[in-house]
Amino acid sequence: SQQGEEDPQALSIQEGENATMNCSYKTSINNLQWYRQNSGRGLVHLILIRSNEREKHSGRLRVTLDTSKKSSSLLITASRAADTASYFCATDRWFYSTLTFGKGTMLLVSP
Amino acid sequence: DVKVTQSSRYLVKRTGEKVFLECVQDMDHENMFWYRQDPGLGLRLIYFSYDVKMKEKGDIPEGYSVSREKKERFSLILESASTNQTSMYLCASSHKKGLNNEQFFGPGTRLTVL
Numbered sequence: 020s021q022q023g024e025e026d027p028q029a030l031s032i033q034e035g036e037n038a039t040m041n042c043s044y045k046t047s048i049n050n051l052q053w054y055r056q057n058s059g060r061g062l063v064h065l066i067l068i069r070s071n072e073r074e075k076h077s078g079r080l081r082v083t084l085d086t087s088k089k090s091s092s093l094l095i096t097a098s099r100a101a102d103t104a105s106y107f108c109a110t111d112r113w114f115y116s117t118l119t120f121g122k123g124t125m126l127l128v129s130p
Numbered sequence: 131d132v133k134v135t136q137s138s139r140y141l142v143k144r145t146g147e148k149v150f151l152e153c154v155q156d157m158d159h160e161n162m163f164w165y166r167q168d169p170g171l172g173l174r175l176i177y178f179s180y181d182v183k184m185k186e187k188g189d190i191p192e193g194y195s196v197s198r199e200k201k202e203r204f205s206l207i208l209e210s211a212s213t214n215q216t217s218m219y220l221c222a223s224s225h226k227k228g229l230n231n232e233q234f235f236g237p238g239t240r241l242t243v244l
Contacts, residue, residue: 061220061235122172
């Protein structure tokens with residue numbers, strides 16, 4: 020069953036702007052992860068945030084987690100054309116290491 | 131550099147054929163996964179495995195089976211391919227059960243069943 024749902028479904032911005040994507044989920048989680056997928060390729064792990072963390076940074080990426088609202092956001096600062104991709108959030112189920120992925124946000128960064 | 135490889139990038143098969151999709155990882159990971167990805171539906175888990183010769187059904191196992199005879203290899207089998215199995219198939223692996231379960235993905239196999 021689907022757990023994470025990303026919002027918006029698609030986002031179009033100019034290079035240099037910031038991009039924000041949101042993920043909402045329904046049940047308790049151990050951690051939440053964000054992945055990127057370039058067109059027609061496999062997914063690449065970006066960042067993992069644990070349920071007891073509120074914010075995490077990695078380079079130009081900033082992830083927040085609000086467990087009370089069951090939501091997370093991914094911020095990409097100073098975006099580049101190379102950031103054009105689909106971005107997925109994934110949550111793990113409490114007793115297993117399987118992940119449930121959302122349907123993704125398609126980000127288009129124009130030069 | 132960690133690596134997950136899949137046997138084919140593109141595959142075209144006929145309805146009723148038996149199809150094998152192979153996945154190999156070189157990271158000594160315990161866990162391996164097969165997903166299918168369809169437009170508007172995202173990634174859905176087909177089967178996964180925590181250890182050699184061990185397999186567990188995911189969310190959509192119907193019409194599929196798997197084999198894990200060696201730790202590094204996880205095969206997805208379509209016993210009798212049907213057109214509704216046309217999809218992108220993604221293999222992934224991860225180190226262990228628990229909190230730190232970042233998954234590493236292969237490049238995907240785009241399967242078309244005619």
